[in-house]
Amino acid sequence: MGSIGSSFFDIGHLDVLSSKQTPVHRVDPRVKVFTTLLFIIVVVSFDKYDPARLMPFVVYPVAIMAIGRIPFAYILKKLLIASPFVLFVAVFNPLLDRNPVMELGAFHISGGFISFTSIMVKYVLTVSAGLALIACTGFDAICSALAGMGVPAVFTIQLLFVYRYIFVLGEEAARMARARALRSFGDKGMGIGVYGSMLGQLLFRTMDRAQRIHLAMMCRGFDGEIRYIATPRMRWSDWMFLAGWGGLFALLRLYDFPAWLGRGLGRLI
Amino acid sequence: MHMADALISPAVGGVMWVAAAGLTVFSARKLKQEMDDRKTPLMGVLGALVFAAQMINFTIPGTGSSGHLGGAMILAVLLGPYAAFITMASILTIQALFFADGGLLALGCNIINMGFFPCFIAFPLVYKRIAKSGADRKRILPAAMAASIAGLLLGAMGVVTETFTSGISELSFKTFILLMVPIHLVIGIVEGFVTASIVGFVSKARPEVLEMAAQTSKGSQGSLKPVIVTLAIIAALTGGFLSWFASTNPDGLEWSTAKSAVDKVLPAPQGQIHSWFSKLQEKTAFLPDYGFKKDKAECDAAGEGKKGNEEQWPGVNAGTSISGLLGGAMSLVLVGLIGFGIRTFQRRKLK
Numbered sequence: 001m002g003s004i005g006s007s008f009f010d011i012g013h014l015d016v017l018s019s020k021q022t023p024v025h026r027v028d029p030r031v032k033v034f035t036t037l038l039f040i041i042v043v044v045s046f047d048k049y050d051p052a053r054l055m056p057f058v059v060y061p062v063a064i065m066a067i068g069r070i071p072f073a074y075i076l077k078k079l080l081i082a083s084p085f086v087l088f089v090a091v092f093n094p095l096l097d098r099n100p101v102m103e104l105g106a107f108h109i110s111g112g113f114i115s116f117t118s119i120m121v122k123y124v125l126t127v128s129a130g131l132a133l134i135a136c137t138g139f140d141a142i143c144s145a146l147a148g149m150g151v152p153a154v155f156t157i158q159l160l161f162v163y164r165y166i167f168v169l170g171e172e173a174a175r176m177a178r179a180r181a182l183r184s185f186g187d188k189g190m191g192i193g194v195y196g197s198m199l200g201q202l203l204f205r206t207m208d209r210a211q212r213i214h215l216a217m218m219c220r221g222f223d224g225e226i227r228y229i230a231t232p233r234m235r236w237s238d239w240m241f242l243a244g245w246g247g248l249f250a251l252l253r254l255y256d257f258p259a260w261l262g263r264g265l266g267r268l269i
Numbered sequence: 270m271h272m273a274d275a276l277i278s279p280a281v282g283g284v285m286w287v288a289a290a291g292l293t294v295f296s297a298r299k300l301k302q303e304m305d306d307r308k309t310p311l312m313g314v315l316g317a318l319v320f321a322a323q324m325i326n327f328t329i330p331g332t333g334s335s336g337h338l339g340g341a342m343i344l345a346v347l348l349g350p351y352a353a354f355i356t357m358a359s360i361l362t363i364q365a366l367f368f369a370d371g372g373l374l375a376l377g378c379n380i381i382n383m384g385f386f387p388c389f390i391a392f393p394l395v396y397k398r399i400a401k402s403g404a405d406r407k408r409i410l411p412a413a414m415a416a417s418i419a420g421l422l423l424g425a426m427g428v429v430t431e432t433f434t435s436g437i438s439e440l441s442f443k444t445f446i447l448l449m450v451p452i453h454l455v456i457g458i459v460e461g462f463v464t465a466s467i468v469g470f471v472s473k474a475r476p477e478v479l480e481m482a483a484q485t486s487k488g489s490q491g492s493l494k495p496v497i498v499t500l501a502i503i504a505a506l507t508g509g510f511l512s513w514f515a516s517t518n519p520d521g522l523e524w525s526t527a528k529s530a531v532d533k534v535l536p537a538p539q540g541q542i543h544s545w546f547s548k549l550q551e552k553t554a555f556l557p558d559y560g561f562k563k564d565k566a567e568c569d570a571a572g573e574g575k576k577g578n579e580e581q582w583p584g585v586n587a588g589t590s591i592s593g594l595l596g597g598a599m600s601l602v603l604v605g606l607i608g609f610g611i612r613t614f615q616r617r618k619l620k
Contacts, residue, residue: 161313
């Protein structure tokens, strides 16, 4: 998963992006979470031999990223980094499914290749929508959105804690890893013995820290519940956001927009 | 082992989401009953720890590749099954949101594969059976090994089943299993060693931690709730998955009408209102006949029975013909223009 230090810097960068002030950032986080989930469900529901109809759906992540001023290159890089597992499974499709279903000039395109394209397009769409969601909403807002949508408090508190202490522990783990690397004289790998005792050390430091945190919180009046500022009410613009995008997804799902465009173009040409 | 959205269907993703969400609510309620306040920051910090530990790759001896810790077993031993499940769920959620390591729709699947199987099946049924109260240090290694392997293999089976029943990847069940099982066996062995060494470390240096964990999970021993929950999930899975393999023979009503009528399928009445309603139903039926919308050509082929004729196998519909391709490319261009337009508008606004 790359070097520890850069990964944690990465989470921080997403948080920086979420603090901008754009129309998308101002939409209620519950609406954004719900719309993104709806988007993912609709995209994934397409038949595996139908990649062309997926194309118009790119408008959602592109619009969110454009209006939210999220750099495309950054999202693209993350997409590339996370793609190996999907590629590994998807690459079997063209190998196993060789039925030619289409002719493009002199080439026969197999069903497997089409389903491979469909998988990769779905991957790009769903992952970019998820990253756009977090980049324009911010983690605290998402947790409050989840709490507002009925997720048990234990879970949202857990999410907030894990998020907060990832940075703290990440630095600790990075320090230990760097110390080990500096003392290993060119030995690139980490054996199980060293790994086990490093993890054990990290564990003890963690547990000591947890105890100190707990005592500190109790001293400041923590009683097991994190209180959010009253969840803001849904505004008219939030409903419009939801209705607009929801309607567009439904429309694109039911009617074959690319085929219509293509036929129109064909008639022009 | 994190699954991506692109490889699962909404039905599979939805069922697993419901199962994972239900289990989360159940675990949260159980934790509230225990009312151990000390656990809250401990869960959070241990969650961050496992998250950090998952980023450290160790070399798998002999293969030249590297793997990383799953972590659910360590959490289960130190926190008890309910807290460990919630912690794993939170780790997976953050990984899905920030690192795109596992899709949002697939989050339910990932939580079940990497949270439910180790915490609720491998831990109570394997680890606790072998290690008993954890006081006997010699039992820790075999218990941790067996439990880690069991948990990981169950998770791998889960991944294979969910991918296969989604029907998007062409990998056959057998091939996928042959690919996944050996790798996860090795990872399970390594995780078993790591878990055992950590638990042994803790029992030597801080035995009171293990005692605390043993105390909290004692109350749940012999309770029927986990079994009921598991059965409920299996019921959900059966409804979701096995229905795919349900018999394609006509059900009782269809069979009897087929036997009695001359035409195999009742002809639809031709009136205006009927045709309007049937068109509306065609458009809105998201899951006609409990399957995804097939093309008309596909329906015809299926209706005539499996003729095995390659020309009649139209898995592809008009969308992938030339006009579809053209339209798809055009839509991309349009969206690109929209994005460009938004950016230009923003820049002008700044000036």
